[in-house]
Amino acid sequence: MAFPENPETRDAWLTAYLLGEASTERQLTVEAWLQESKENQQHFDALEAAWLVSGSLPQAPVNAEAAWEKVSKKIHTPQPTETKVVRLRPAYWGMGIAATLALLIVGVLWWKDSQGTDWQEVKSLQATKNIRLPDGSEVILKPGASLRYLASFEGESMRKTELQGSAFFEVVKSQGQGFEVATTQGKVQVLGTKFLVESAENKSTRCTVTEGRVALIQEEKRLEIAAGEAAVFGEATPEKIAPESLEADQFFWKDRSLNFEGKPLQKVVETLMRNYNASIQLQDAAAANCLVTAKFKGEDLELVLQVIALSLQLEVEKQGNTFVLKGVCP
Amino acid sequence: MPETSVRTSSWQTHTGFEALFRAHYAELCAYAQRFLPDLDQAEDVVQRTFVKFWEKREELQLQGSARPYLFRAVRNTALNQKRDSSNLTSEESLATVMGSESTESPLDESELSNQISEAIQEMPTVRRQVFLLSREEGKKYREIAEELDISVKTVENHMGKALNFMRKKLKEFLFLVFTFLLF
Numbered sequence: 001m002a003f004p005e006n007p008e009t010r011d012a013w014l015t016a017y018l019l020g021e022a023s024t025e026r027q028l029t030v031e032a033w034l035q036e037s038k039e040n041q042q043h044f045d046a047l048e049a050a051w052l053v054s055g056s057l058p059q060a061p062v063n064a065e066a067a068w069e070k071v072s073k074k075i076h077t078p079q080p081t082e083t084k085v086v087r088l089r090p091a092y093w094g095m096g097i098a099a100t101l102a103l104l105i106v107g108v109l110w111w112k113d114s115q116g117t118d119w120q121e122v123k124s125l126q127a128t129k130n131i132r133l134p135d136g137s138e139v140i141l142k143p144g145a146s147l148r149y150l151a152s153f154e155g156e157s158m159r160k161t162e163l164q165g166s167a168f169f170e171v172v173k174s175q176g177q178g179f180e181v182a183t184t185q186g187k188v189q190v191l192g193t194k195f196l197v198e199s200a201e202n203k204s205t206r207c208t209v210t211e212g213r214v215a216l217i218q219e220e221k222r223l224e225i226a227a228g229e230a231a232v233f234g235e236a237t238p239e240k241i242a243p244e245s246l247e248a249d250q251f252f253w254k255d256r257s258l259n260f261e262g263k264p265l266q267k268v269v270e271t272l273m274r275n276y277n278a279s280i281q282l283q284d285a286a287a288a289n290c291l292v293t294a295k296f297k298g299e300d301l302e303l304v305l306q307v308i309a310l311s312l313q314l315e316v317e318k319q320g321n322t323f324v325l326k327g328v329c330p
Numbered sequence: 331m332p333e334t335s336v337r338t339s340s341w342q343t344h345t346g347f348e349a350l351f352r353a354h355y356a357e358l359c360a361y362a363q364r365f366l367p368d369l370d371q372a373e374d375v376v377q378r379t380f381v382k383f384w385e386k387r388e389e390l391q392l393q394g395s396a397r398p399y400l401f402r403a404v405r406n407t408a409l410n411q412k413r414d415s416s417n418l419t420s421e422e423s424l425a426t427v428m429g430s431e432s433t434e435s436p437l438d439e440s441e442l443s444n445q446i447s448e449a450i451q452e453m454p455t456v457r458r459q460v461f462l463l464s465r466e467e468g469k470k471y472r473e474i475a476e477e478l479d480i481s482v483k484t485v486e487n488h489m490g491k492a493l494n495f496m497r498k499k500l501k502e503f504l505f506l507v508f509t510f511l512l513f
Contacts, residue, residue, distance in 0.1 A: 014493075020361075021486070046497045048401070050497040054449075054465060054500070057361055057468050059357050059359075060357075067355055068355075071351065071377050071380050075385070
């Protein structure tokens with residue numbers, strides 16, 4: 001394939017090459033031509049310069065912050081980084097970790113009237129669904145939930161989303177851009193953080209914060225809560241709620257998280273049966289009042305029961321399809 | 331108008347380099363996607379380009395803005411990746427860099443901006459439409475062809491003419507420097 005003689009065709013090829021529109025064959029021909037002389041190279045350079053100078057390309061929906069972290073690591077000697085993420089340690093009896101509060105919001109299904117055309121909607125059916133938002137934020141939808149969000153957050157001072165049902169949010173910090181989850185009863189606004197929003201029929205919408213801070217906004221009223229706290233949208237105003245009122249299995253759907261704080265074994269067993277769809281029995285009725293404080297994440301039932309048994313000095317045995325806890329606690 | 335670019339000396343420092351990265355990352359990824367549509371791959375290419383750029387920062391002799399250099403480096407890296415052939419890599423190792431006239435005074439910036447607007451206005455209707463769809467909306471030739479109901483070849487020709495026209499119009503504002511770089 002020969003490089004065209006005609007200057008106009010030549011420019012068409014060079015421009016196509018510049019813009020990624022040239023076939024591999026043409027690319028090679030162009031490159032060979034560029035190698036031939038300085039004048040050729042200069043002409044191309046001038047075209048490229050003119051293009052670069054005449055405007056800005058649209059921006060790809062990327063997370064520059066995360067990308068910078070990666071690049072920064074590669075170009076510098078490793079330095080101790082402060083971990084922002086609080087990892088849940090393996091389940092040991094007696095480890096209490098700051099509880100996360102959740103807000104349950106009672107809401108009727110609705111769709112807010114939004115201006116603007118480019119909204120995406122994602123629904124989860126039987127399984128949880130993960131969504132990656134245009135800014136890199138991650139959302140995990142509980143089964144039966146749906147999320148609407150702007151297809152592009154570019155140029156928005158507030159990254160807006162609308163939620164029905166429950167979802168866990170991991171929001172990345174974006175300079176000059178807030179992040180908002182709207183539900184029927186009110187809005188949750190954050191900067192960069194991890195939190196859970198639960199909205200369901202016949203319940204108060206609830207927000208639990210795992211990391212960072214959020215603001216709950218209802219009508220004109222505003223309440224800020226931080227990691228380890230939770231609040232609901234009340235009658236007329238957001239209200240903080242006590243961590244003790246949060247369910248042990250609040251986050252189970254997301255990552256099999258369980259958080260028992262001084263819970264009677266009877267209740268613990270009920271929670272486990274419900275979430276793991278299993279059959280568990282206490283051989284001795286006296287054991288029902290033993291108190292359990294333990295945290296689990298992503299574990300199988302066998303392990304959970306083993307840990308609980310060990311901590312209470314009980315024994316666990318499988319009889320057929322049923323787990324049996326034997327003994328009494330000291 | 332492109333954002334004000336970081337002056338040569340400052341991106342040699344970590345802070346300056348970070349600023350450079352943040353200023354151009356999203357745009358470079360969009361450009362890389364023209365060659366590698368998969369965003370993950372595009373991002374990877376851009377990140378590798380920046381890392382290499384940092385490693386070679388002392389060897390590089392750039393005048394003015396680093397942006398044109400970055401675009402070219404991203405393109406070369408992307409093309410090399412696509413081809414997966416080491417022969418071509420060595421051919422591609424000579425890269426010429428050019429920069430726009432680095433100017434501090436706002437007068438020059440707006441003058442350039444005026445020239446650009448004028449140039450765009452001067453173009454015949456269809457050519458202007460094609461150019462804007464490509465430049466401002468980042469559309470591919472095929473999309474432009476469909477939207478304007480013309481052939482891809484026509485789009486190609488229009489773009490070639492448009493760029494050549496811009497080149498002539500903006501001549502005084504383009505400062506060309508040649509440097510051999512190993513990349």
